[in-house]
Amino acid sequence: MTPSEPEQLEQSVERLTGLALEHGLDFFPMRYQMCPPEVLYSIGAYGMPTRFSHWSFGKAYHRMKSEYDHGLSKIYELVINSDPCYAFLLDSNTLLQNKLIVAHVLGHSDFFKNNAMFAGTDRKMVDRMAIFADRMDRFGQEYGIDEVEKFLDAGMAIQEHVDPFFARSGRPGGFREMDGEVKDVIGYIAAQSRYLEEWQREILHMLRAEMLYFWPQMETKIMNEGWASYWHLKLVRELELSDSEIIEFSAMNSGVIQPSPGRINPYYLGLMMLRHIEKKEGLEALFEIRETESDVSFIRNYLTRELAEEMDLFVYKKDGQQYKVTDKSLEEIKDNLIRSRTNGGFPYLTVKDDDLHGRGELLLYNRYEGLELDRKYIERTLPMVHQLWGRTVHLRTVVEGKEKTYMYDGKQLA
């Protein structure tokens, strides 16, 4: 950055903040942090500036960093759902890039603050995760780093299986039972396993708290990115840009929201849907939708035939060695999109029985919703659950149309 750029950025941020307020965005106070690529990638990999150590974060870090080094992809920004809201900007970004990103993250911050899915999230998670990291270090010193890592491997294998209902309703403790089943698998095991030591229980509770914090982001990816894209376009267009800045803006913008062949780009899909709604129902409707919907209901309620055609959406399937388009009907497109977004994209598991055969065996149940589980992963994950439960564990799911129960007793899988 040339010496005057920090001031220019300061002025632009001030201007964009003002514009956003004028347009009715309601966001948390913003804390922009300039940082070098390595820092951005590590925050990207960990999901937080400070979080506990695990090799899988190192793996993610390595992947992101080498993609950046090879010019394959670049993270421009990162934003954290917190109050104040932290946004990280790459210090090698151009001024224009940073303007665009500031506008984009203002959209995210407004979404975090107002969308119903985020209502129960802990806005002080930045600090809490740092505390968790300290605890984890202490456990490492006390029980051995390898021991902790091994336990984390097992805990993280089931960390997605939480129940966001409680976090949202703000009720502490306990489990929500539905038809005698508990969706909060990790919480249930943390509380009920007779096998765990206290530090291990604590780790499971920490993993669960972190997952509950991340959960709304997974449920609202399309909306959240669409909303942020909508606003960066609107706000940056109101800045006085030079000709060269306009060209740079267009290039960068199309890089972010361009449709990717064969895949759904959430930025693009979200943006297109929002614009469509705005055209029909006005801007007010958008503000309402951003408050109440998640991706699943958003798609269910607002994806129209017209839009699906305009975006050239289709359903495809593997046919031998080829991927073939199988359907273009709105119903099929919707069903498949919704299915892939349901439960954050994770299989829906519940604890169905914790005393199977009267021997304290655990039965997990997969509510089959048309997608089968990957067998190879069942074989690797069930032993992890066993490690946490300490006794034989079962998983009931559907394979080739028939109900099937897998079992792992500590020695072999059946």
Next chain:
Amino acid sequence: MDNRMFMIARDDWSLHRKGEIDQERHKRKVKEAIRHNLADLVSEESIIMPQGDKVIKVPIRSLDEPKFRYNYQNEPQVGQGKGGTQVGDVIGQSGQGDAEGPGKGGHEAGDQPGEDYYEAELTIDELAELVFEDLQLPRLKPKAAPDMMIDDIRFDDVRRQGMMSNVDKRRTLFEAIKRQSLGGGITAMPHAAAAQSHWASPGEPATGAAGSATGPVTITGDDLRYKTWEDIRRPQSSAVVLAMMDTSGSMGAFEKYVARSFFFWMTRFLRTKYDNVQIRFLSHSTEAKEVDEDSFFTKGESGGTRCSSVYELALRILEADYPPGQHNAYVFHFSDGDNLDSDNPVTVRLANELLERVNMLGYGEIRQHVYGGKQLWEAMSSLTSPAFSRSILKEKEDVFKTLQAFFGEELAS
């Protein structure tokens, strides 16, 4: 404008190294996983016979975080086209890895489930290093060869005597400071300052400044410390290896591939670990001939099989070019065992002759099916020399097993 609505900070992030540290941990795990998968990797077709040091991608399932996840392989998914896409259009081909979906440029962050393995990247050299970790030329004997050489020296010790050119400045200064400090010359032991001080040439180590805060340090003869070194001797290198391969018509694509994989790794291994091992390449059907390396690895032939021909040629070559007593000699022969019946006894007799003058004779028989003639294999079983080793290769993964059998610590039976 409300000032609390934003602030821009430029913190010092230089201590933010967590990603690097966890990345190291991940790398170690990758290496472990690769080590467990060596048998598969060694016979991986994409690895054999590439040029240069290209990076290979190694699928490692165990490094993917285990989770319950959907199997999207054969499930419908939603995609997006450029316009006008029709039902029945082909939008992509499934890659070799099977996990690849259409249009996946490799730069997606992997947020989609169903990406079912982790790909480690490593160079052939890195892989080779792991493969060769415990391999060596077995029964290597020091021969009366003049070319025993010192490859390298390593400074790994500190002594009180030595050559001036090898003065260990840091240690010397440390000794001086220690002496002065104990003698009351200076009170503190300024590590940091000592490390930074500049120094005159070793020829005149009379005085030097250890930093202004600590006063002058005087160095006496007693303070001088010298680095000393150790010669690193590589294994004696006067060895010859004869690579012999059956290229007769009965050797199918699989058999040739397996034999060549073995020789690929063998030549690479020998050239990495030993400086001056000669490798000569012999191929045979009913007749044997010496060929250059390139043809050995690429050209196929046909015709019947007379294994004895190549043993005969091997004897002649050793006789002519490698007088015993000066060279370690090794012979490795790969065949599908489908030999002319009458030739088996001849082959065994010649093999016996060879065994008298080589450090090792390794015979690899590639037999994909349980059936088929085993005459040569059985005839070979009469060879009792401890220098004889044989191995059956039924599948590609046996290449690694055979490498270990032939070049392992102990001669496997």
